[in-house]
Amino acid sequence: MSESDLPVPLLPHARDAVRALRPSQIREVANAGFGVENVLPFWFGESDRITPEFIRQAASDALAAGATFYTHNLGIAPLRAALADYVARLHGPTSFENVAVTSAGVNALMLAAQLVVGAGDRVVAVTPLWPNLVEIPKILGAHVETVALGYGAQGWTLDLERLLAALTPDTKLLLLNSPSNPTGWVMSAAEQRAVLEHCRRLGIWIVADEVYERLYYTADVDTAAVETAAGASRTAPSFLDLAARDERVICVNSFSKAWLMTGWRLGWIVAPAALMDDLGKLVEYNTSCAPAFVQQAGLAAVQQGEPFTRQLVSELKTSRDHLVRALSALPDVDVKAPPGAMYLFFSLPGATHSLALCKALVREVGLGVAPGSAFGAEGEGFVRWCYACDTARLDAGVARLKQFLTTHAS
Numbered sequence: 001m002s003e004s005d006l007p008v009p010l011l012p013h014a015r016d017a018v019r020a021l022r023p024s025q026i027r028e029v030a031n032a033g034f035g036v037e038n039v040l041p042f043w044f045g046e047s048d049r050i051t052p053e054f055i056r057q058a059a060s061d062a063l064a065a066g067a068t069f070y071t072h073n074l075g076i077a078p079l080r081a082a083l084a085d086y087v088a089r090l091h092g093p094t095s096f097e098n099v100a101v102t103s104a105g106v107n108a109l110m111l112a113a114q115l116v117v118g119a120g121d122r123v124v125a126v127t128p129l130w131p132n133l134v135e136i137p138k139i140l141g142a143h144v145e146t147v148a149l150g151y152g153a154q155g156w157t158l159d160l161e162r163l164l165a166a167l168t169p170d171t172k173l174l175l176l177n178s179p180s181n182p183t184g185w186v187m188s189a190a191e192q193r194a195v196l197e198h199c200r201r202l203g204i205w206i207v208a209d210e211v212y213e214r215l216y217y218t219a220d221v222d223t224a225a226v227e228t229a230a231g232a233s234r235t236a237p238s239f240l241d242l243a244a245r246d247e248r249v250i251c252v253n254s255f256s257k258a259w260l261m262t263g264w265r266l267g268w269i270v271a272p273a274a275l276m277d278d279l280g281k282l283v284e285y286n287t288s289c290a291p292a293f294v295q296q297a298g299l300a301a302v303q304q305g306e307p308f309t310r311q312l313v314s315e316l317k318t319s320r321d322h323l324v325r326a327l328s329a330l331p332d333v334d335v336k337a338p339p340g341a342m343y344l345f346f347s348l349p350g351a352t353h354s355l356a357l358c359k360a361l362v363r364e365v366g367l368g369v370a371p372g373s374a375f376g377a378e379g380e381g382f383v384r385w386c387y388a389c390d391t392a393r394l395d396a397g398v399a400r401l402k403q404f405l406t407t408h409a410s
Contacts, residue, residue: 017139021135021139024131024374025371026043028355029362029368029371036362039366039368040393040396041368042386042389042397043368045342046386047312047342048393049260051261054300054304055301058300059294061296062293062296063293067293067296068292068293070288071289071292073283073289074280074283075100075102075268079295080099082299083099083302084098086302087240090235090238090240091240091241092240094240098270098271098273100276100280101266101267101298102267103289104256104266105267108254110136110139111282112269113140113142113173114140114286116173116205119141120141120143122142122168122170122171122172123173123175124144124147124174126147126158126163126175126176126177127378128149128372128375128382129146129180129182130182131374131376133175133209134146142172142173146376147166149378151382154336155184155185156180156183156184156336158191160194163195164194164195167202168202169202174195174205176209177209177210178210179213179215179216179339179341180340182343182345182370182382183338183343184340184344186340192239193242196249199248200247206249207252209252210239210253211252211253212236212340213253214236214309217313217316217320217337217339218340234313236340239251240270245272245273246272246273246274247272251270251271252267252268253269253270254266258301258305258309259305264297318391319390319391324337327385330398330401333347333405334347334348335347348383348405349408351380351381351382352380354371354373354383355371360404361400365403366400367401369385371384385397
């Protein structure tokens, strides 16, 4: 056999489901900013402040004490107990047996999906949405369909009847993120109640990403505002306020937002106790456990962090209101103050091609925001600006945006 008769070797590649995943357009814009002098980055979902000292000290103390070994798959007992108490204060009775610690909120989302979703399953997600939530079920071979929020004079709103119609008997899982990344939309308690009752009837699982629940700025008659032992503290409406702990509801949370611990990669799951043995197996085959010293930092956050979180929320509301006023003064910018999270998702000239617009903003004026298309087709026409920083930095960013819009005015 001659060399020319030999079969052409196939190039190595990942399986089709992985190759079909969307790459992050947020990262694409951020990569375009590398090397750009004095760029102002508002593209990622994190504060420009470091983790509070008392949390960092707890990790340092744990390291000094030798907390460098494996732990229980579901987390160290003191942290699970503290999280159960924390959730109970906010949302009603919750047992140690309902709580598992994870290596980041996004790891919790993957684990939750692995628990209940398989190849060929139908998943429904409310969008625009952080792309990780939409893509995770696809890694497992599931089919994801979306129901889009609407945008109008009241900001982002849900067509409840449209969502309920999409939740058919063949649906395995509903994915919700409230308060929402990127829109800041918050699902009302009445909407949650209707969805929960519908999913109960049809046996549909709910995975609720509630990592922004403490970043909530509105209190109306339909909220889940609560009183903690330390005084008034608001949290966004949660499925944990309505569902029994043994129902088909999995709530995912993270230490990243309320305690500024993005780089620590620590999260938790609240789920039926009947799932925990199987969840432990999944944790073992994913990460084995979260680092012991990081869990000690999380314990300090939960036990000591309430005053810090309240102050953080107050500061974020100030930044949100400041940025809304500043952007509203620009021509042809349509922005509404959302009730939750840490982003403004707004429209401006050129955003119908938001990826190209965001790259031009980086290139021409050193302004980094995230393209709406990163959050699905429903997000095209908008950009996301993270306002978790001081108002002087926001003003500098608005000045750059104004310069860009003036230069490109038709």
